[in-house]
Amino acid sequence: MHLAYPAVLSALLFCTGLYGVLARRNAILVLMSVELMLNAVNLNLVAFDVWLSRTAKDTLHSGQALTLFTIAIAAAEIGIGLAIVLAVYRNRGTSDIDKLRDTAEGPEPAGPHTEGPGTSAAEKAEASA
Amino acid sequence: MTTTTLAALVPLLPFLGAAAGLLLGRTAPGFVRPLAVLPPLASLVLAALVAVRQGGDAAVDAHTELTPTGSVPIELALHIDGFAALVAVLVAFVATCVQIYSTGYLRDDPRYPSYAALVSLFTSAMLLVVYSGDLIVLLVGWEVMGICSYFLVGHYWETPEARAASLKAFLVTKLGDVPFLIGLFALATDAGSFRITRVLDAVASGDLHHPTLIALLLLAGVAGKSAQFPLHTWLPDAMAGPTPVSALIHAATMVAAGVYFIARLLPVFEASRAAMVVLAVMAAVTMAGSGLAALAQDDIKRVLAYSTIGQLGYMTGALAVGDRGAAVFHLLAHGAFKALLFLAAGVIIHAAGTNSLAAMSRMHGLRDRIPDAYWTMTVALLALAAIPPFSGFFSKESVLGAAEHVTAGHTEHTPGAAGWIVLVAGLLTALLTAAYATRLWLLAFHGRGTEAPDHGRQPLTMTVVLWVLAIPSLAFGGLAYRSLPGWFDGRDLTPTLLTSILGTGLAVVGGLLTYGAWQRTSALAARTPLGAVAAHPEGDAGLIEAEAIATHRPAYGDIAYAPDPADPGRLLLGPLHRPAAHGFHLDAVYGALFVRPVQAAASLVRFLDREVVDTYVHAAAALPRLLGAAVRRAQTGNVQTYVSALLAGTVVLAVAVLLVATGA
Numbered sequence: 135m136h137l138a139y140p141a142v143l144s145a146l147l148f149c150t151g152l153y154g155v156l157a158r159r160n161a162i163l164v165l166m167s168v169e170l171m172l173n174a175v176n177l178n179l180v181a182f183d184v185w186l187s188r189t190a191k192d193t194l195h196s197g198q199a200l201t202l203f204t205i206a207i208a209a210a211e212i213g214i215g216l217a218i219v220l221a222v223y224r225n226r227g228t229s230d231i232d233k234l235r236d237t238a239e240g241p242e243p244a245g246p247h248t249e250g251p252g253t254s255a256a257e258k259a260e261a262s263a
Numbered sequence: 264m265t266t267t268t269l270a271a272l273v274p275l276l277p278f279l280g281a282a283a284g285l286l287l288g289r290t291a292p293g294f295v296r297p298l299a300v301l302p303p304l305a306s307l308v309l310a311a312l313v314a315v316r317q318g319g320d321a322a323v324d325a326h327t328e329l330t331p332t333g334s335v336p337i338e339l340a341l342h343i344d345g346f347a348a349l350v351a352v353l354v355a356f357v358a359t360c361v362q363i364y365s366t367g368y369l370r371d372d373p374r375y376p377s378y379a380a381l382v383s384l385f386t387s388a389m390l391l392v393v394y395s396g397d398l399i400v401l402l403v404g405w406e407v408m409g410i411c412s413y414f415l416v417g418h419y420w421e422t423p424e425a426r427a428a429s430l431k432a433f434l435v436t437k438l439g440d441v442p443f444l445i446g447l448f449a450l451a452t453d454a455g456s457f458r459i460t461r462v463l464d465a466v467a468s469g470d471l472h473h474p475t476l477i478a479l480l481l482l483a484g485v486a487g488k489s490a491q492f493p494l495h496t497w498l499p500d501a502m503a504g505p506t507p508v509s510a511l512i513h514a515a516t517m518v519a520a521g522v523y524f525i526a527r528l529l530p531v532f533e534a535s536r537a538a539m540v541v542l543a544v545m546a547a548v549t550m551a552g553s554g555l556a557a558l559a560q561d562d563i564k565r566v567l568a569y570s571t572i573g574q575l576g577y578m579t580g581a582l583a584v585g586d587r588g589a590a591v592f593h594l595l596a597h598g599a600f601k602a603l604l605f606l607a608a609g610v611i612i613h614a615a616g617t618n619s620l621a622a623m624s625r626m627h628g629l630r631d632r633i634p635d636a637y638w639t640m641t642v643a644l645l646a647l648a649a650i651p652p653f654s655g656f657f658s659k660e661s662v663l664g665a666a667e668h669v670t671a672g673h674t675e676h677t678p679g680a681a682g683w684i685v686l687v688a689g690l691l692t693a694l695l696t697a698a699y700a701t702r703l704w705l706l707a708f709h710g711r712g713t714e715a716p717d718h719g720r721q722p723l724t725m726t727v728v729l730w731v732l733a734i735p736s737l738a739f740g741g742l743a744y745r746s747l748p749g750w751f752d753g754r755d756l757t758p759t760l761l762t763s764i765l766g767t768g769l770a771v772v773g774g775l776l777t778y779g780a781w782q783r784t785s786a787l788a789a790r791t792p793l794g795a796v797a798a799h800p801e802g803d804a805g806l807i808e809a810e811a812i813a814t815h816r817p818a819y820g821d822i823a824y825a826p827d828p829a830d831p832g833r834l835l836l837g838p839l840h841r842p843a844a845h846g847f848h849l850d851a852v853y854g855a856l857f858v859r860p861v862q863a864a865a866s867l868v869r870f871l872d873r874e875v876v877d878t879y880v881h882a883a884a885a886l887p888r889l890l891g892a893a894v895r896r897a898q899t900g901n902v903q904t905y906v907s908a909l910l911a912g913t914v915v916l917a918v919a920v921l922l923v924a925t926g927a
Contacts, residue, residue: 152910156903164903231902238900 288376342396345750367722439487446480478538489521506609547688554695657740
């Protein structure tokens with residue numbers, strides 16, 4: 135099989151994931167898009183590993199080994215990510231990314247160390263949840 | 264003990280007394296009075312002992328160098344000649360009297376411990392100046408006196424007058440001290456030593472290269488300290504201090520230091536004829552101007568302050584004609600009777616409850632309330648007016664005689680012009696002195712009107728001191744004028760017939776003129792009621808005086824002036840009265856010449872600081888703040904925006920890398 139097919143497929147997957155990350159509003163869909171991007175990279179890794187082992191006698195198959203790492207890390211990442219999203223949803227009643235703007239700068243901050251009581255209370259609630 | 268040890272103890276004892284007084288003032292109040300009175304008393308005994316041992320013979324010299332200082336050495340040196348021995352006795356005597364008097368005068372004052380300690384320190388500094396044989400050590404005493412006068416004049420610091428007066432006294436004397444210091448350095452550079460004996464040797468051998476410059480620089484410091492024109496303005500205002508302090512400053516310490524300094528270094532001044540003429544003119548202007556001003560003052564103590572300036576003018580006049588014997592003779596005689604005048608004035612202020620002569624002239628029977636002050640004040644005023652046989656007569660005639668001697672052209676050092684200036688001004692001042700002395704006596708003790716308030720008996724410590732001081736005021740001149748030349752330069756101090764007749768005649772004329780004017784004007788006193796008396800007659804004398812000073816301006820409109828038509832001075836001076844009451848507006852001239860330019864410069868600096876420098880500082884802060892605000896805009900809180908920016912950056916980098924890699 136020619137290298138172009140998996141490469142194009144992974145590029146398409148990556149672009150789909152990128153679009154999802156940039157454009158979706160639901161946090162879970164954003165996480166799923168991130169997974170798409172990761173898997174696009176995995177596909178690339180495997181494809182190029184096969185191609186390199188054929189031409190340059192790479193007998194270690196480092197690409198495949200790296201893919202296994204990535205899958206494991208992606209699993210951990212999605213676990214933590216979903217846990218956070220669940221916590222935020224329980225707290226706020228929504229998982230809409232556009233509404234999670236607590237880190238935004240106000241128009242004119244009063245000072246470096248003065249935070250509104252609302253934000254600090256939300257942070258505490260978030261931490262305890 | 265050797266004479267040197269005794270002499271070293273004389274300034275040391277009051278200094279130790281002052282230190283102990285300051286340390287123990289709060290913890291052991293019982294020791295304060297003994298610590299105030301005993302050290303000056305011991306100093307008096309020791310100074311008298313030193314004077315007896317010295318006996319007017321060759322000067323006692325002792326010196327030790329503590330540590331080498333590189334260039335011109337500074338030594339702890341004593342130089343005790345007849346002048347030093349006698350002036351030290353006077354200083355210790357007056358200081359003892361003042362300390363004893365103060366125990367009564369300020370008996371209820373909460374700040375008495377620090378006051379007494381500062382008076383002791385003041386005395387110690389003056390004794391150091393008197394005995395010191397090294398100019399830098401002399402300068403130390405000189406400056407300690409300056410700071411002590413600041414503290415003591417400002418003793419009633421609750422009143423704004425006292426605060427202003429203490430600052431003024433300090434600043435004006437410092438204004439003179441800066442050229443004085445430069446003059447000392449110039450003198451030491453020329454002479455190669457700070458020791459007075461070496462300096463005098465250098466002068467005698469003609470090693471002084473810039474005598475006029477040095478003499479004029481030193482003269483500025485002397486004018487500030489001895490309150491000579493044009494730096495005399497601090498002295499009348501210094502009357503805001505307690506009366507015993509005025510007595511101390513005017514009689515023995517501080518103002519005497521300048522005259523004494525010139526007397527010590529007279530050959531330096533004589534090396535420059537120009538300096539002698541300047542000294543003579545300064546003395547003449549001081550004498551005549553202060554006499555006129557004294558005639559117009561309403562505050563009894565300000566009359567005495569201007570009289571001090573005038574008498575110091577006599578002393579500098581005597582120095583200008585090169586006769587330091589006469590100058591120090593007048594210094595000694597004046598010290599006794601001026602201390603008496605001030606201390607008696609303190610009793611009068613206490614008894615009358617006011618310091619205003621206008622108010623006293625509307626009081627009947629003040630002299631019966633305070634017979635001690637009346638009689639001793641009479642003696643002192645006669646001495647001040649130089650009526651024979653009181654001590655002021657002999658000392659003043661010795662000054663006038665010396666001036667007359669110079670006008671005849673008998674001396675090689677002093678120009679005849681100086682003699683004429685001093686003689687004419689001295690005779691004019693004799694007239695004025697008698698006039699204001701008579702005015703003070705008549706207004707204070709011969710008032711007509713309501714009965715003087717009864718403030719009880721004066722404390723014994725105060726009245727006894729008056730009588731003690733009355734003895735030298737009465738007899739010192741007559742007893743001493745024959746023996747003093749042996750202590751001094753050996754020049755004759757006997758009054759000459761011509762100047763005696765002229766001086767005494769003019770004094771009598773002045774007294775009679777004032778009496779005549781008073782006869783005409785005193786009838787007006789009943790028609791214009793005027794005056795205010797103390798609100799707390801049961802308080803001690805210090806409290807009454809502080810209230811009198813603080814209320815003079817609200818009650819009469821001015822610190823020095825009262826709108827009193829019954830004042831004989833007003834009739835005698837005519838249109839000159841108002842300027843004379845304000846010291847010929849010299850303060851206003853200084854205000855226009857120095858104070859306003861300095862204030863204008865200060866406001867300019869303030870403008871530059873606030874408007875120019877601060878603008879740069881504010882701009883330096885505002886620019887980063889603006890940039891920061893612009894950058895903060897990017898932080899929207901939307902994660903997807905951040906990721907978009909990240910992607911855009913990655914794309915830009917990738918394109919750049921591609922372009923570089925392909926070499927495009």
